[in-house]
Amino acid sequence: MDKPAxxxxxxxxxxxxxxxxxxxxxxxxxxxxxxxxxxAGINVAMISYYFGSKEKLMEAVFEQKxxxxxxxVENLLLNDxxxxxxxxxxxxxxxxxxxxxxxxxxxxxxxEQLIEKxxxxxxxxxELKKRNLLSIKKLIHDGQKGGSFKKNIDIVLMMTTMVxxxxxxxxSQRFYREMNNLEDMPEPxxxxxxxxxxxxxxKNLFKVMLTYEA
Amino acid sequence: MDKPAxxxxxxxxxxxxxxxxxxxxxxxxxxxxxxxxxxAGINVAMISYYFGSKEKLMEAVFEQKxxxxxxxVENLLLNDxxxxxxxxxxxxxxxxxxxxxxxxxxxxxxxEQLIEKxxxxxxxxxELKKRNLLSIKKLIHDGQKGGSFKKNIDIVLMMTTMVxxxxxxxxSQRFYREMNNLEDMPEPxxxxxxxxxxxxxxKNLFKVMLTYEA
Amino acid sequence: MDKPAxxxxxxxxxxxxxxxxxxxxxxxxxxxxxxxxxxAGINVAMISYYFGSKEKLMEAVFEQKxxxxxxxVENLLLNDxxxxxxxxxxxxxxxxxxxxxxxxxxxxxxxEQLIEKxxxxxxxxxELKKRNLLSIKKLIHDGQKGGSFKKNIDIVLMMTTMVxxxxxxxxSQRFYREMNNLEDMPEPxxxxxxxxxxxxxxKNLFKVMLTYEA
Amino acid sequence: MDKPAxxxxxxxxxxxxxxxxxxxxxxxxxxxxxxxxxxAGINVAMISYYFGSKEKLMEAVFEQKxxxxxxxVENLLLNDxxxxxxxxxxxxxxxxxxxxxxxxxxxxxxxEQLIEKxxxxxxxxxELKKRNLLSIKKLIHDGQKGGSFKKNIDIVLMMTTMVxxxxxxxxSQRFYREMNNLEDMPEPxxxxxxxxxxxxxxKNLFKVMLTYEA
DNA sequence: CATGAATGAGTGTTCATTCAT
DNA sequence: TATGAATGAACACTCATTCAT
Numbered sequence: 083m084d085k086p087a088x089x090x091x092x093x094x095x096x097x098x099x100x101x102x103x104x105x106x107x108x109x110x111x112x113x114x115x116x117x118x119x120x121x122a123g124i125n126v127a128m129i130s131y132y133f134g135s136k137e138k139l140m141e142a143v144f145e146q147k148x149x150x151x152x153x154x155v156e157n158l159l160l161n162d163x164x165x166x167x168x169x170x171x172x173x174x175x176x177x178x179x180x181x182x183x184x185x186x187x188x189x190x191x192x193x194e195q196l197i198e199k200x201x202x203x204x205x206x207x208x209e210l211k212k213r214n215l216l217s218i219k220k221l222i223h224d225g226q227k228g229g230s231f232k233k234n235i236d237i238v239l240m241m242t243t244m245v246x247x248x249x250x251x252x253x254s255q256r257f258y259r260e261m262n263n264l265e266d267m268p269e270p271x272x273x274x275x276x277x278x279x280x281x282x283x284x285k286n287l288f289k290v291m292l293t294y295e296a
Numbered sequence: 297m298d299k300p301a302x303x304x305x306x307x308x309x310x311x312x313x314x315x316x317x318x319x320x321x322x323x324x325x326x327x328x329x330x331x332x333x334x335x336a337g338i339n340v341a342m343i344s345y346y347f348g349s350k351e352k353l354m355e356a357v358f359e360q361k362x363x364x365x366x367x368x369v370e371n372l373l374l375n376d377x378x379x380x381x382x383x384x385x386x387x388x389x390x391x392x393x394x395x396x397x398x399x400x401x402x403x404x405x406x407x408e409q410l411i412e413k414x415x416x417x418x419x420x421x422x423e424l425k426k427r428n429l430l431s432i433k434k435l436i437h438d439g440q441k442g443g444s445f446k447k448n449i450d451i452v453l454m455m456t457t458m459v460x461x462x463x464x465x466x467x468s469q470r471f472y473r474e475m476n477n478l479e480d481m482p483e484p485x486x487x488x489x490x491x492x493x494x495x496x497x498x499k500n501l502f503k504v505m506l507t508y509e510a
Numbered sequence: 511m512d513k514p515a516x517x518x519x520x521x522x523x524x525x526x527x528x529x530x531x532x533x534x535x536x537x538x539x540x541x542x543x544x545x546x547x548x549x550a551g552i553n554v555a556m557i558s559y560y561f562g563s564k565e566k567l568m569e570a571v572f573e574q575k576x577x578x579x580x581x582x583v584e585n586l587l588l589n590d591x592x593x594x595x596x597x598x599x600x601x602x603x604x605x606x607x608x609x610x611x612x613x614x615x616x617x618x619x620x621x622e623q624l625i626e627k628x629x630x631x632x633x634x635x636x637e638l639k640k641r642n643l644l645s646i647k648k649l650i651h652d653g654q655k656g657g658s659f660k661k662n663i664d665i666v667l668m669m670t671t672m673v674x675x676x677x678x679x680x681x682s683q684r685f686y687r688e689m690n691n692l693e694d695m696p697e698p699x700x701x702x703x704x705x706x707x708x709x710x711x712x713k714n715l716f717k718v719m720l721t722y723e724a
Numbered sequence: 725m726d727k728p729a730x731x732x733x734x735x736x737x738x739x740x741x742x743x744x745x746x747x748x749x750x751x752x753x754x755x756x757x758x759x760x761x762x763x764a765g766i767n768v769a770m771i772s773y774y775f776g777s778k779e780k781l782m783e784a785v786f787e788q789k790x791x792x793x794x795x796x797v798e799n800l801l802l803n804d805x806x807x808x809x810x811x812x813x814x815x816x817x818x819x820x821x822x823x824x825x826x827x828x829x830x831x832x833x834x835x836e837q838l839i840e841k842x843x844x845x846x847x848x849x850x851e852l853k854k855r856n857l858l859s860i861k862k863l864i865h866d867g868q869k870g871g872s873f874k875k876n877i878d879i880v881l882m883m884t885t886m887v888x889x890x891x892x893x894x895x896s897q898r899f900y901r902e903m904n905n906l907e908d909m910p911e912p913x914x915x916x917x918x919x920x921x922x923x924x925x926x927k928n929l930f931k932v933m934l935t936y937e938a
Numbered sequence: 939c940a941t942g943a944a945t946g947a948g949t950g951t952t953c954a955t956t957c958a959t
Numbered sequence: 960t961a962t963g964a965a966t967g968a969a970c971a972c973t974c975a976t977t978c979a980t
Contacts, residue, residue, distance in 0.1 A: 107412050111325035115954060125962050130955055189410050195467040196403050198321050211471055238475045239497050242468065243461045250460030253409040257425055261452045283453050290504045307943090329971060339945055344972055346943095521964090535840050539753035543950060553966055558951055560964095617838050623895040624831050626749050639899055666903045667925050670896065671889045678888030681837040685853055689880045711881050718932045757975060767941050772976055 090146060094132050097122045098146050101139050106186035109193055110140060144206040147187040152210070153177060155217035159224060166225030170292065171285050173221060174244070178280045181248050182273060192249050215241060222292070231292045240291050244284055251280060304360060308346050311336045312360050315353050320400035323407055324354060358420040361401040365394055365424065369431035373438060380439030384506065385499050387435060388458070392494045395462050396487060406463050429455060436506070445506045454505050458498055465494055518574060522560050525550045526574050529567050534614040537621055538568060572634040575615040579608055579638065583645040587652060594653030598720065599713050601649060602672070605642075606708045609676050610701060620677055643669060650720070659720045668719050672712055679708060732788060736774050739764045740788050743781050748828035751835055752782060786848040789829040794852065795819060797859035801866060808867030812934065813927050815863060816886070820922045823890050824915060834891055857883060864934070873934045882933050886926055893922055 090098065100122035104113040115136050119126040133139040153176055158169050181188050194203050218237060225231040251258065255276070259265050264272060304312065314336035318327040329350050333340040347353040367390060372383050395402050408417050432451060439445035465472065469490070473479050478486060518526065528550035532541040543564050547554040561567040581604060586597050609616050622631050646665060653659035679686065683704070687693050692700060732740065742764035746755040757778050761768040775781040795818060800811050823830050836845050860879060867873040893900065897918070901907050906914060 107410070109323055109325055109407070109410070111323055114952080116952090126954085127956080127962055127964095131961075136954065192467070193323070193407060193410060196321070196323070196407060198470075208471065211468070215475065236493075236497070238472055239493060242464045242472070243457060243497070243501070246460030246462070246464030247457045248460070249464060250456045253406070254425070254456065256412075257422065258452055258456070261429070279450075279453065283450070283457070287457070287501060287504070290501070290508070294504070328969080330969090340971090341945065341973080342943085350971065535838070537751050537753055537835070537838070539751055542948080544948090554950085555952080555966065556964085564950065620895070621751070621835060621838060624749070624751070624835060626898075636899065639896070643903070664921075664925070666900055667921060670892045670900070671885060671925070671929070674888030674890070674892030675885045676888070678884045678891060681834070682853070682884065684840075685850065686880055686884070689857065707878075707881060711878070711885070714936075715885070715929060715932070718929070718936070722928075722932070756973080758973090768975085769941055769943095769977085773940075778975065 090142070093124065093128075094142070095146065097124060097129060097132065097139065098143050102143050102147065102186050102190065105140065105143065105193075106189040110136075115139075141202050141206070143187070143190065144203060147184065148206060148210055150180065150184055150187075153180070153214050153217045155221060159220060166221070166228055166230040167289060167292070169221055170225070170288055173218065174284045174288060175281050177244065178248060178277055178284065181252070182277050182280075185252055188249065188252060192253065225292065232295055235292060240288070243287065243291075247284065247287075248280060251276065304356070307338065307342075308356070309360070311338060311343060311346065311353070312357050316357050316361065316400050316404065319354065319357065319407075320403040324350075329353075355416050355420070357401070357404065358417060361398065362420060362424055365398055365401065367391060367394075367428050367431045369435055373434060380435070380442055380444040381503065381506070383435055384439070384502055387432065388498045388502060389495055391458065392462060392491055392498065395466070396491050396494075399466050402463065402466060406467070439506065446509055449506060454502070457501065457505075461498060461501075462494060465490065518570070521552065521556075522570070523574070525552060525557060525560065525567070526571050530571050530575065530614050530618065533568065533571065533621075534617040538564075543567075569630050569634075571615070571618065572631060575612065576634060576638055579612055579615065581605060581608075581642050581645045583648060587648060594649070594656055594658040595717065595720070597649055598653070598716055601646065602712045602716060603709055605672065606676060606705055606712065609680070610705050610708075613680050616677065616680055620681065653720065660723055663720060668716070671715065671719075675712060675715075676708060679704065732784070735766065735770075736784070737788065739766060739771060739774065739781065740785050744785050744789065744828050744832065747782065747785065747835075748831040752778075757781075783844050783848070785829070785832065786845060789826065790848060790852055792822065792826055792829075795822075795856050795859045797862055801862060808863070808870055808872040809931065809934070811863055812867070812930055815860065816926045816930060817923055819886065820890060820919055820926065823894070824919050824922075827894055830891065830894060834895065867934065874937055877934060882930070885929065885933075889926060889929075890922060893918065 097118065101113070101118045104117055104121060108117075115129045116126050118139070119129060129136065129139055133142055153173060155173065158164070158172060161169070164172070191207060194207060197204070215237065218241065222231060222235060222237060226233065226235070255272075258276075259267070259272065264275070267275065311332065315327070315332045318331055318335060322331075329343050330340055332353070333343060343350065343353055347356050367387060369387065372378070372386060375383070378386070405421060408421060411418070429451065432455060436445060436449060436451060440447065440449070469486075472490075473481070473486065478489070481489065525546065529541070529546045532545055532549060536545075543557050544554050546567070547557060557564065557567055561570050581601060583601065586592070586600060589597070592600070619635060622635060625632070643665065646669060650659060650663060650665060654661065654663070683700075686704075687695070687700065692703070695703065739760065743755070743760045746759055746763060750759075757771045758768050760781070761771060771778065771781055775784055795815060797815065800806070800814060803811070806814070833849060836849060839846070857879065860883065864873060864877060864879060868875065868877070897914075900918075901909070901914065906917070909917065
């Protein structure tokens with residue numbers, strides 16, 4: 083029962099993409115509408131014209147991009163061919179995959195979470211977090227009922243580690259490259275490497291957090 | 297043999313504190329020098345007078361605050377009364393303690409890491425990261441030599457989880473409160489609660505990462 | 511084969527004229543962009559919008575005005591109906607006429623020559639000087655070949671006297687009026703008077719400098 | 725009957741000298757009191773403290789420096805051993821000598837004359853001009869009475885040429901060097917060369933202007 | 939007598955937005 | 960629908976001057 087996705091024209095999407103790219107690196111205040119217009123190859127006035135304001139453009143970025151970052155778990159729950167831990171692992175892969183692929187947007191999210199103000203944006207983020215939390219909760223409760231997972235699991239804390247680890251890895255890629263002497267690895271290969279590393283790492287952590295009785 | 301800490305006057309520190317507070321929440325570009333001057337209760341011109349520029353003020357924030365966020369490990373290494381894992385646990389406690397206490401500054405660090413540009417600030421951060429990595433490396437290698445820890449440990453990845461988890465917790469405190477029905481817990485108590493939670497959680501994770509053979 | 515003149519819009523020219531007027535009297539540093547905007551009846555931001563910066567506006571003033579202050583000598587050289595000294599006299603008339611008419615711009619030039627720095631502006635001035643020197647050189651060499659003028663003529667020094675005399679007269683008009691009891695002469699008439707005076711005076715001086723063997 | 729020269733302390737003179745140097749090249753508005761203080765090696769506050777304001781400092785520059793630029797003619801008039809034209813020549817030498825020697829101050833004067841406002845400074849300049857004009861008038865009238873000079877002499881115009889030529893030469897020294905291939909001549913030698921050139925040139929011009937009946 | 943600290947006005951420039959077409 | 964022109968507010972910073980000692 084998702085709310086109907088807002089339709090954006092091709093040109094609007096071009097602006098949104100440009101905005102995402104610049105917001106990710108320079109932040110909202112560090113990016114001017116002129117920068118965005120230039121990046122998108124359109125007239126400055128178009129931004130106000132299409133979106134009303136710079137703020138509304140940021141909201142449009144969220145509207146457009148959050149669709150891609152939702153974790154879908156429904157089909158997974160119904161699948162009897164997979165063990166509970168396998169389902170969790172698939173979910174981790176899915177999560178890592180999506181956030182590595184949507185790095186720019188994820189960077190924006192990290193920034194926005196630092197602002198302590200209730201805005202439409204913070205509402206978006208909250209909704210997304212809750213949705214993702216709910217998805218994983220379902221899987222875990224399922225596993226607990228099936229006896230695969232231990233009883234006392236702090237799911238929020240577990241999610242914090244997952245989101246935090248991926249976020250931190252995204253923000254410190256260069257440091258990671260340097261520390262592992264991977265400066266010369268081509269970018270696409272490095273991204274694949276990163277995904278694999280994070281995936282394995284998180285699966286190990288989750289396995290422990292879900293099954294190991296402290 | 298640390299380089300001699302730059303001495304700031306009382307008024308300079310007041311400005312630095314005000315700047316830290318505002319940079320943490322609104323970011324560098326989202327904070328005007330007038331905001332800072334107002335927060336610090338001083339004239340705008342004093343910021344240029346004392347620090348030269350807004351950028352230099354940010355650097356001063358880093359100079360002033362990084363001293364508090366360095367992990368000290370030297371004494372720990374020499375201490376024979378503690379097991380290797382106990383030393384790691386102390387280090388975790390130390391780290392969590394410092395970053396919860398210096399939340400504002402930590403928020404600034406999170407933001408700054410998102411900027412992909414080499415600046416004096418990114419230099420500060422890099423130096424801090426390397427220093428902290430080195431500290432923990434020493435402890436872990438010590439434990440490996442003593443046979444307490446397993447051989448193949450991806451220390452950078454482990455640190456990523458530690459820093460990421462704490463960072464993510466800091467940025468999503470409100471969400472954590474809400475999810476755990478802790479909205480009414482007084483702030484100081486909540487911070488203590490958070491510290492405890494993170495400490496125990498990270499110790500568990502580290503124990504696994506350091507000893508459990510996958 | 512002059513380089514194509516930069517086209518300025520009507521509004522840009524209004525700004526250039528306002529700038530010229532104020533730069534002439536108060537100098538570059540003594541004139542604020544707000545002064546110029548007010549004089550031109552436009553918004554301050556328009557100056558950056560149209561010219562990029564205050565400096566660039568000054569350059570635009572030079573681009574726009576130097577076209578009018580170039581001495582043209584080509585047709586004069588080919589004219590066989592005039593004696594060499596007549597040609598020189600026409601050139602003097604032309605020069606005086608132009609610099610009296612373009613007093614404001616000439617004042618700016620005088621100021622800018624006082625600055626000992628290589629800037630686009632000093633480049634403009636140098637180019638203009640060289641061009642004018644070349645023009646007069648051609649005429650004089652022509653006269654020397656024809657036997658009308660003497661051999662040893664210090665053309666640079668001669669030009670210095672011409673430019674210096676006109677410049678000095680422009681800057682001390684009020685003094686001149688006062689010393690000659692011309693305070694009540696209407697401005698247009700006075701300007702005509704000045705032109706005539708300078709013209710006759712310089713023609714006499716040039717005649718001597720060109721023909722009199724010391 | 726000169727008014728008693730204002731006495732300046734050694735430190736005040738240091739400030740005045742620094743101010744003169746900077747005003748000459750960057751102009752009044754282009755020079756900050758901090759620049760002057762730095763150049764003079766004193767505290768910024770000293771300028772207001774000693775002179776009251778930046779404007780008053782400029783006036784002090786004029787008070788201090790105009791003494792050196794006044795033409796003295798009294799003794800010359802009484803000297804019976806010199807012909808009238810010789811007296812004029814001495815005066816020209818004196819003038820050229822003084823203005824080449826006091827180039828910095830002369831540059832300031834050129835600038836200030838461009839400002840069309842009645843200020844204490846413009847008063848200084850006017851007074852100086854009148855005084856110098858009076859001096860030369862005396863000499864010329866003396867020569868006219870003695871029959872050495874012609875009747876109709878436009879003394880103001882003649883002075884305009886003298887002052888203008890020297891001024892223009894001062895502002896375009898670099899151009900002069902370049903045009904005469906003197907780029908490599910050492911500065912002191914070049915200044916001597918300039919003085920000689922101007923002196924001979926002006927003497928020739930004056931001789932004509934004073935004796936030649938058009 | 940001298941000066942570091944402090945001030946409020948002013949600088950040129952950039953900003954997101956709106957206007958006129 | 961689309962856009963160059965235009966705007967007023969805000970920006971970081973510098974200014975000459977004054978204050979407190």
